[in-house]
Amino acid sequence: MSDTLIRLAGVEKSFVKGKEKISIFEHLDMTIPRGDFVAIMGPSGSGKTTLLNLLGGIDSPTAGEIQFAGERIDSHSERQLSKWRSDHVGFIFQFYNLMPMLNAAQNVELPLLLKPLSASQRKNNVAAALEVVSLSDRAKHFPREMSGGQQQRVAIARAIVSDPQMLLCDEPTGDLDRTVADEILGVLQLLNRELGKTIVMVTHDPAAARYAKRTLHLDKGKFVEREELAA
Amino acid sequence: MSLASQVSAVVSMNVKSIGQRFWPSVSTALAVALVVVVLLSFLAMANGFQKTMRGAGRDDIAIVLRAGSQAELNSGLTRDQVRLIGEGPGVVRDANGDAVISSELYLIVDGVKRDTGTKANLPLRGIGAAGAGLRDGLKIVEGRMFASGANELLVGRALQREFRGFDVGSTVRFGKTQWTVVGAFETGGTVFESEFWADLPVVQSLFNRGAAVQTVRAKMTSPEAVAQLKAYSDNDPRLKLDVVSENAYFADQASGTTNLIAKLGWPLAIAMAFGAIAGALNTMYSSVASRTREIATLRAIGYGGFPAFVGTLVESLVLAAIGGVIGAAAAFLFFDGLSAATLGASFTQVVFQFALTPALMLNGLILGMVIGLIGGLLPAMRAARIPIVAGLAER
Ligand SMILES: Nc1ncnc2c1ncn2[C@@H]1O[C@H](COP(=O)(O)OP(=O)(O)O)[C@@H](O)[C@H]1O
Numbered sequence A: 001m002s003d004t005l006i007r008l009a010g011v012e013k014s015f016v017k018g019k020e021k022i023s024i025f026e027h028l029d030m031t032i033p034r035g036d037f038v039a040i041m042g043p044s045g046s047g048k049t050t051l052l053n054l055l056g057g058i059d060s061p062t063a064g065e066i067q068f069a070g071e072r073i074d075s076h077s078e079r080q081l082s083k084w085r086s087d088h089v090g091f092i093f094q095f096y097n098l099m100p101m102l103n104a105a106q107n108v109e110l111p112l113l114l115k116p117l118s119a120s121q122r123k124n125n126v127a128a129a130l131e132v133v134s135l136s137d138r139a140k141h142f143p144r145e146m147s148g149g150q151q152q153r154v155a156i157a158r159a160i161v162s163d164p165q166m167l168l169c170d171e172p173t174g175d176l177d178r179t180v181a182d183e184i185l186g187v188l189q190l191l192n193r194e195l196g197k198t199i200v201m202v203t204h205d206p207a208a209a210r211y212a213k214r215t216l217h218l219d220k221g222k223f224v225e226r227e228e229l230a231a
Numbered sequence B: 001m002s003l004a005s006q007v008s009a010v011v012s013m014n015v016k017s018i019g020q021r022f023w024p025s026v027s028t029a030l031a032v033a034l035v036v037v038v039l040l041s042f043l044a045m046a047n048g049f050q051k052t053m054r055g056a057g058r059d060d061i062a063i064v065l066r067a068g069s070q071a072e073l074n075s076g077l078t079r080d081q082v083r084l085i086g087e088g089p090g091v092v093r094d095a096n097g098d099a100v101i102s103s104e105l106y107l108i109v110d111g112v113k114r115d116t117g118t119k120a121n122l123p124l125r126g127i128g129a130a131g132a133g134l135r136d137g138l139k140i141v142e143g144r145m146f147a148s149g150a151n152e153l154l155v156g157r158a159l160q161r162e163f164r165g166f167d168v169g170s171t172v173r174f175g176k177t178q179w180t181v182v183g184a185f186e187t188g189g190t191v192f193e194s195e196f197w198a199d200l201p202v203v204q205s206l207f208n209r210g211a212a213v214q215t216v217r218a219k220m221t222s223p224e225a226v227a228q229l230k231a232y233s234d235n236d237p238r239l240k241l242d243v244v245s246e247n248a249y250f251a252d253q254a255s256g257t258t259n260l261i262a263k264l265g266w267p268l269a270i271a272m273a274f275g276a277i278a279g280a281l282n283t284m285y286s287s288v289a290s291r292t293r294e295i296a297t298l299r300a301i302g303y304g305g306f307p308a309f310v311g312t313l314v315e316s317l318v319l320a321a322i323g324g325v326i327g328a329a330a331a332f333l334f335f336d337g338l339s340a341a342t343l344g345a346s347f348t349q350v351v352f353q354f355a356l357t358p359a360l361m362l363n364g365l366i367l368g369m370v371i372g373l374i375g376g377l378l379p380a381m382r383a384a385r386i387p388i389v390a391g392l393a394e395r
């Protein structure tokens, strides 16, 4: 594998609830090379979503370092993080999180409104992103007029439209049946193989994890070997 | 430039989402509309009443009343006083050298309203020979002038419209007296149109008033001459009188009622506005709550909190503006030109028309927008502060 895209070193994440301190991660280390496709599995409440939020810069660690392409993001201000996310991260959610009042093309265009692009440039990029997910013919359709699989493909188009290096997917097929899930996972695999996107995908579905290059198991805030988990 | 496009994108999303909360949005807009209608109804009433009262007065006609009597009904003048006024400075004289003055007696009679069937006090004015000539724009629109010495009534057009049984040709009874309505008159919508007029000596005798009069109206050579007449009266111990221009008299009579209407209207509208603000707050908080995950998603993508703030505020203002326009339009349709009768001077009925002006409607719209602004501000702040992680976890 080539160079490192993400490095977590000694990351601690804890919450104070009343007088109690709840630790999700006490000391987490992790390295993700550029171009990786890593699945993260683990029981509910093990910290998978929290880990994705930290990687995506929508949450900050209590202690420790998070580096992205050699740059520390854990010390960024909220404003810097906003800008950083719009440049480098695409999010894909379990329930798609599309804007119901916008059609597919308008949903996909949202991240581009943060960029200094002309309307025609935005239109071209939106068309290209919809093309990648094979939804060019649904550009004018609203979320309520589309199936779950189609909505998730719109969400994927939105995540890639401004060409970020990293895609973070939280249970992207959790709400979809097997066949549709396989289509979505196929699209993610294509994005990883053909476009070189680095993908971190949280899933509880072993079949989904098989689309990734490797799988990490998280339990009680630590990465564990599969055998340990089974035991 | 990116902030502008973020804000405009989020604002348009908010506005488009109004339809998704159709009924709460409709009820918020209607609450604002109701407040605006109530406010405008009072303002239109006050304005119309004021117009009616103001229009009646001339500045070169002096009204003479007993000192401190304030209104015609309470006034009373002796025959001597009337003669001395006629000799006063600045009073216009006719070709025969007689002063152009009208002694008048002002009585209250009963009438029955057409719409409600309820009884109301109506003014009957006995006027002197010069009386009709002292009213600007007087037009007999039906029938004829009363004949001197006859039990004949002239009825004001507005009064005739609002009260039943005063058609020209009909016979009416006031107490023990019997009258024939011989004509109807207009004075350009002024307060006089709410009166009956009859020949002064006839009124005096039928109502057993002897030679008593209550007021004198005197035609003056100029507006300034009113002050001369007042000075003349003040210097003569026999004349304990108030001398004011007709103009000032009506303005003073109107101001009490106008103020009352306006002072009732604003507090009532503002009290209702608090209710509408509560409604708007509720609608906008639920708007923000229902869009929490959407807002958090936008934040994750890289949008700032400010567009969420503006979007929510604009949504609230749009609802308020819709309500304000509906309210102003409804007020215009229902109230503008609506004829009404209210207690005017001396507790008699004054018939007037509600008058809604663009300036008054602007008042209503501004109040509506203030409701939208206050009702949207706190929810907008909440929208801007939605934490991303928790917002995304929202179902
Ligand atoms: N803001 C918070 N305050 C307190 N506890 C939290 C907070 N966010 C998450 N947690 C807790 O942290 C643990 C990990 O949550 P999460 O990352 O969502 O797990 P997963 O995605 O693996 O199900 C859970 O026990 C959850 O209750």
Ligand SMILES: [Mg+2]
Pocket (backbone or CB within 6 Å): A048, A049, A050
């Ligand atoms: Mg989770």
